[in-house]
Amino acid sequence: MDTLLAERRTSLSATSFGGARMSSLLPRTSSDDALLPRIAKGDEGAVEACLDRYGDLVWRIARRLVGDADTAADVVQEAFIDIWRAAPRFDPEQASERTFVAMIARRRVIDGWRARQRHAPATSLAEPTAIADAPSRDRLEESDEVARIQGLLSTLDPIPRQVLRLAVLGGWPHRQIATELGLPLGTVKSHIRRALLALRSQLGVRDGTPPPEGDAASPSMKDGGVA
Amino acid sequence: MTQREPTLETPLLDLLSERATAGLDAASHTALREEASRASVSDLGADGALGFALAAAAADLAWGAASPGTEHLPAPLRVRIVEAGGAEVARLRAPSRSPAGSTPGPRWLAWSGMAAAMLLLGFLLTQAFTGVGVRPTPAERVAMLEARDDTLVLAWKGLDQPGFERVTGDVVWNDTRQEGYMRLRGLPVNDAGEAQYQLWIVDPARDKHPVDGGVFDARSEGEILVPIRAALRVDRPAAFVLTLEQPGGVVVSDGPHLVLAARG
Numbered sequence: 485m486d487t488l489l490a491e492r493r494t495s496l497s498a499t500s501f502g503g504a505r506m507s508s509l510l511p512r513t514s515s516d517d518a519l520l521p522r523i524a525k526g527d528e529g530a531v532e533a534c535l536d537r538y539g540d541l542v543w544r545i546a547r548r549l550v551g552d553a554d555t556a557a558d559v560v561q562e563a564f565i566d567i568w569r570a571a572p573r574f575d576p577e578q579a580s581e582r583t584f585v586a587m588i589a590r591r592r593v594i595d596g597w598r599a600r601q602r603h604a605p606a607t608s609l610a611e612p613t614a615i616a617d618a619p620s621r622d623r624l625e626e627s628d629e630v631a632r633i634q635g636l637l638s639t640l641d642p643i644p645r646q647v648l649r650l651a652v653l654g655g656w657p658h659r660q661i662a663t664e665l666g667l668p669l670g671t672v673k674s675h676i677r678r679a680l681l682a683l684r685s686q687l688g689v690r691d692g693t694p695p696p697e698g699d700a701a702s703p704s705m706k707d708g709g710v711a
Numbered sequence: 712m713t714q715r716e717p718t719l720e721t722p723l724l725d726l727l728s729e730r731a732t733a734g735l736d737a738a739s740h741t742a743l744r745e746e747a748s749r750a751s752v753s754d755l756g757a758d759g760a761l762g763f764a765l766a767a768a769a770a771d772l773a774w775g776a777a778s779p780g781t782e783h784l785p786a787p788l789r790v791r792i793v794e795a796g797g798a799e800v801a802r803l804r805a806p807s808r809s810p811a812g813s814t815p816g817p818r819w820l821a822w823s824g825m826a827a828a829m830l831l832l833g834f835l836l837t838q839a840f841t842g843v844g845v846r847p848t849p850a851e852r853v854a855m856l857e858a859r860d861d862t863l864v865l866a867w868k869g870l871d872q873p874g875f876e877r878v879t880g881d882v883v884w885n886d887t888r889q890e891g892y893m894r895l896r897g898l899p900v901n902d903a904g905e906a907q908y909q910l911w912i913v914d915p916a917r918d919k920h921p922v923d924g925g926v927f928d929a930r931s932e933g934e935i936l937v938p939i940r941a942a943l944r945v946d947r948p949a950a951f952v953l954t955l956e957q958p959g960g961v962v963v964s965d966g967p968h969l970v971l972a973a974r975g
Contacts, residue, residue, distance in 0.1 A: 534796075539783075541775070543783065572904050629772075633773035651767075656732075656733060673729075680728050681766075
């Protein structure tokens, strides 16, 4: 067993983990009040604090994406188990804790809904009407990250913004978005790909690979073109 | 580190985009594996998935902040998660800590703990009588599944890898409910920071590639009960296989098969 683990460890350490790296140029969450490092150390007291801070966030993501409250309850419980387990991998240099939690939660919710063979997406085609303040418990750095992303999203033309919104908030499959909006599937894919690349760039994530020709991952996306 | 990684092609980026926003169906999942293999991307299962999942989460937060919801995590669910979280987080604690009870705490701590337990018991009893928020334990779920005629039970067999020969137990899986559990005895303890066990479900009728059944840790070599978290629907599994992978698991495993449960 030890030998096998050692071999596997060597093999894994030599593996590229996708190369997702964050730029250190952007302000990041200080680890002072981060909860995941405490959870990673086995601090059970941080569990309730984590639920206080992120419980509503994860619940709303689940309710929005799966609709049904019973299913949402199941996937939220599974999501938090995933979050505890992922806690040792949280790196405040890579993302804010809130974004990391949302990412883990979204993955579990999406996987859960796929496994349960749902659904009719719950998100409407309507645009949100107002920009409100982030929840007050958000720390300054996280609010700053949200503000930067909101700024980037506001540069999108209306159609790409609507396409991305249906994909991200509604979890709509690309083909369904194309059908609903009467757009070619390739155009939908292109809008989402370009938007996510630009968001990724804004976050400072890179994988060491340049985007394909024509996929400008610049912070501004108001070029309106599609691949 | 100046080594240049290969340029990712548009189909792979599109599949990563859809995976990050809506998830993938079986056919797209297969396509992702093939595209990733073609691009020599060996890992798509880590947290970032090349940053697409993170980008989607950031957009979700930005729009979510723009339309803050009014719903809150239900209290009974919160209690349930705290219970599950306490056990899970306790398992993360370093094993070198003092064993419980070796240094008795102050008497008030014991009393406050007892009071908390009584409160929790009262709450659970209330929930039981009102029929709200009470769910069967995993062991009860296994018993319920085993009582069904359409539940598959397969025995684990440790394969020819050092330390895994004596692994025993079984897999309990129900196609209709898409639910299952692994009972494992003698599985070597892993260091979750370095490697995690990953379950693969082989269903040749649906795909030539196995379905990811979730990652988990063995915290003791005694019997452990692990829920199966199939990423995709599985209709007629032929076998279940355990491998040891990087933390968080992988999309395509190149590791040796360690333990197998297969139809005869």
